[in-house]
Amino acid sequence: MYRTAKGEEIFVIDGHTHFWDGSPANQRNVHGKQFIDCFYAYHSNLSPPSEKWEKEKFEKYDAKTMFDDLFVAGYDDMAILQPTYLTDFYKNGFNTTERNSALKKSHPDRFILNGAFDPRDGTKGLEDLHALSEKHKLKGVKLYTAEWRGESKGYKLTDKASYQYLEAAQKLGIKNIHVHKGPTIIPLNRDAFDVADIDDVATSFQDLNFIVEHCGLPRLDDFCWIATQETNVYAGLAVALPFIHTRPGYFAHVISELLFWVGPDKILYGSDYGIWTPKWLIDKFMAFEIPADVTKETGSVLSMETKTKILGLNAARIYGIDVEAQKKKIRAGGGYAHLSEAVHAPR
Amino acid sequence: MKRGIEGRERPPGRSSDDKQAEIWACLQGVMDPELDESVTDLNFVTRAVVDAKDHVHVEFRLPTYWCAANFSFLMADDMRRAIGALDWVKSVSVVLGEHMYADKINAGLAQGRSFQETFGAEADSDLDSLRQTFLVKAFQRRQVALLSHLIALGQSPAEIVSLTLTELGCLPLDDAGEKLVRRYLERRAVAGPASGDGPGFVDSNGARLKADGLAGYLSNLRRVGINAEFNGALCRGLLAARFDLETPFVPKSRTMPASPGT
Numbered sequence: 001m002y003r004t005a006k007g008e009e010i011f012v013i014d015g016h017t018h019f020w021d022g023s024p025a026n027q028r029n030v031h032g033k034q035f036i037d038c039f040y041a042y043h044s045n046l047s048p049p050s051e052k053w054e055k056e057k058f059e060k061y062d063a064k065t066m067f068d069d070l071f072v073a074g075y076d077d078m079a080i081l082q083p084t085y086l087t088d089f090y091k092n093g094f095n096t097t098e099r100n101s102a103l104k105k106s107h108p109d110r111f112i113l114n115g116a117f118d119p120r121d122g123t124k125g126l127e128d129l130h131a132l133s134e135k136h137k138l139k140g141v142k143l144y145t146a147e148w149r150g151e152s153k154g155y156k157l158t159d160k161a162s163y164q165y166l167e168a169a170q171k172l173g174i175k176n177i178h179v180h181k182g183p184t185i186i187p188l189n190r191d192a193f194d195v196a197d198i199d200d201v202a203t204s205f206q207d208l209n210f211i212v213e214h215c216g217l218p219r220l221d222d223f224c225w226i227a228t229q230e231t232n233v234y235a236g237l238a239v240a241l242p243f244i245h246t247r248p249g250y251f252a253h254v255i256s257e258l259l260f261w262v263g264p265d266k267i268l269y270g271s272d273y274g275i276w277t278p279k280w281l282i283d284k285f286m287a288f289e290i291p292a293d294v295t296k297e298t299g300s301v302l303s304m305e306t307k308t309k310i311l312g313l314n315a316a317r318i319y320g321i322d323v324e325a326q327k328k329k330i331r332a333g334g335g336y337a338h339l340s341e342a343v344h345a346p347r
Numbered sequence: 348m349k350r351g352i353e354g355r356e357r358p359p360g361r362s363s364d365d366k367q368a369e370i371w372a373c374l375q376g377v378m379d380p381e382l383d384e385s386v387t388d389l390n391f392v393t394r395a396v397v398d399a400k401d402h403v404h405v406e407f408r409l410p411t412y413w414c415a416a417n418f419s420f421l422m423a424d425d426m427r428r429a430i431g432a433l434d435w436v437k438s439v440s441v442v443l444g445e446h447m448y449a450d451k452i453n454a455g456l457a458q459g460r461s462f463q464e465t466f467g468a469e470a471d472s473d474l475d476s477l478r479q480t481f482l483v484k485a486f487q488r489r490q491v492a493l494l495s496h497l498i499a500l501g502q503s504p505a506e507i508v509s510l511t512l513t514e515l516g517c518l519p520l521d522d523a524g525e526k527l528v529r530r531y532l533e534r535r536a537v538a539g540p541a542s543g544d545g546p547g548f549v550d551s552n553g554a555r556l557k558a559d560g561l562a563g564y565l566s567n568l569r570r571v572g573i574n575a576e577f578n579g580a581l582c583r584g585l586l587a588a589r590f591d592l593e594t595p596f597v598p599k600s601r602t603m604p605a606s607p608g609t
Contacts, residue, residue, distance in 0.1 A: 031447070034412035037589075041411070045584035218381065218578045221484075221570035240577075247580050253573045261570075297566070
């Protein structure tokens with residue numbers, strides 16, 4: 001919960017969080033080490049110095065640390081747990097649905113638990129998806145189209161098998177398909193980042209929402225074009241948002257283009273925790289205004305209403321969260337006790 | 348930028364230093380295809396040396412262990428070709444370090460194999476079409492930068508689109524403007540051949556830009572530039588964090604006391 005100077009309460013849903021174990025004890029091989037090292041480079045490079053973690057904490061944090069960073073020190077009201085399996089690199093997986101489910105179990109009002117599937121897993125994978133969905137009542141999944149598996153160097157959402165899985169997801173009530181289209185794992189070919197397959201499935205599956213994580217970076221230009229044409233394509237801000245600190249000028253351009261092409265109703269805030277933490281991201285985001293020269297070019301303005309949508313209302317809409325009812329639940333559980341009459345507004 | 352240059356004994360004829368300079372000039376012209384920036388400006392090249400037998404050895408590293416294999420290969424191949432074109436060079440070896448596919452790529456490069464030959468069935472897209480895609484993006488990005496510069500100087504859309512290639516090359520501009528023109532003209536052929544009296548500004552299919560709708564054309568293209576800037580910033584940052592380029596390097600053996608004389 002973020003409170004403005006006028007006393008407005010902004011409900012925050014963090015669209016992208018992880019509860020991983022990248023510790024040396026869990027690393028299966030050098031790839032496991034290099035993977036968490038690469039995440040740490042993202043963290044070190046884009047975080048303000050005061051927010052930088054020690055490597056050990058970054059490799060593996062506990063559930064309490066995460067809860068405090070998101071909901072006590074941070075302004076998140078709810079957070080979506082996105083799994084990243086990487087079982088080839090990590091003995092127990094990096095960040096599985098199972099691992100995440102412990103958090104959901106302890107704090108059911110605070111977390112939204114997403115699953116995952118990989119169309120290359122065939123009939124067995126479809127059965128697993130049914131079981132996973134039944135067990136956790138999934139409303140969303142996270143997909144990595146560029147992930148290698150055996151001889152395969154990734155897949156496209158337009159593959160026949162992907163269609164079968166998307167049809168199954170639709171039947172199971174899994175409405176939100178988060179697709180990682182951004183800096184990624186083991187890309188042999190640069191076209192693993194291609195966003196064109198989103199265009200096709202967004203048309204074919206009108207009832208599903210496709211949230212393009214990292215807003216298609218490093219293909220922002222292609223992504224904006226697709227998102228403009230499809231009503232059910234969303235932009236996830238994870239990775240783009242931290243630039244607000246290191247390169248505010250570029251962030252202004254990126255958010256302006258997203259507002260112009262994708263629109264204020266289809267952009268979702270995400271911290272990508274534990275790469276970055278919600279507190280500083282939201283403090284800076286709330287204080288941010290698009291410079292006049294950029295607004296002149298694009299006509300985009302980051303109004304309070306737009307910020308409110310990006311920070312929570314858009315995610316609430318696609319995940320069927322009744323914000324007022326949810327606030328009551330959280331308040332009843334003592335979730336806002338630490339807030340007292342605090343005001344977070346920058347002005 | 349040029350850390351790691353090692354001087355060697357002076358061969359007859361050209362001096363070793365001259366050869367070093369030529370090698371670095373060649374590398375300066377090799378671009379990261381996606382970022383459209385030089386591999387030396389990006390700090391990718393860690394070592395470039397020439398031995399007494401005129402064999403050139405280049406080492407480079409990338410912002411992450413996971414950088415796309417095809418782009419990595421493409422840059423290495425471009426470095427090898429650029430240096431190999433120097434008339435005095437007898438052979439070139441290019442070695443990629445600390446990368447997931449370092450062994451495979453280095454072996455492929457050493458044996459002069461193509462990307463497809465190196466990765467076999469795993470590589471389904473040929474590098475030429477990839478190279479073309481990013482040349483077009485580079486052309487568009489450089490064009491947007493130049494057009495925006497000319498508009499900011501007060502040139503009208505009608506004046507801008509009427510410029511021939513020759514006229515464009517002769518515009519009286521400051522250093523920044525001249526650099527933009529030079530960079531644009533380097534990529535102008537991507538949109539098709541043109542003679543000096545041909546149109547300076549064309550779209551990526553070679554059609555002359557129109558004064559009407561120039562603003563809309565620019566705003567469409569601006570995303571290409573923003574995307575590239577964003578990726579460039581990310582790549583530089585990741586490289587700096589990965590290899591700790593921010594902390595000033597102080598060799599341990601030469602660390603001085605904080606307050607000399609006390």
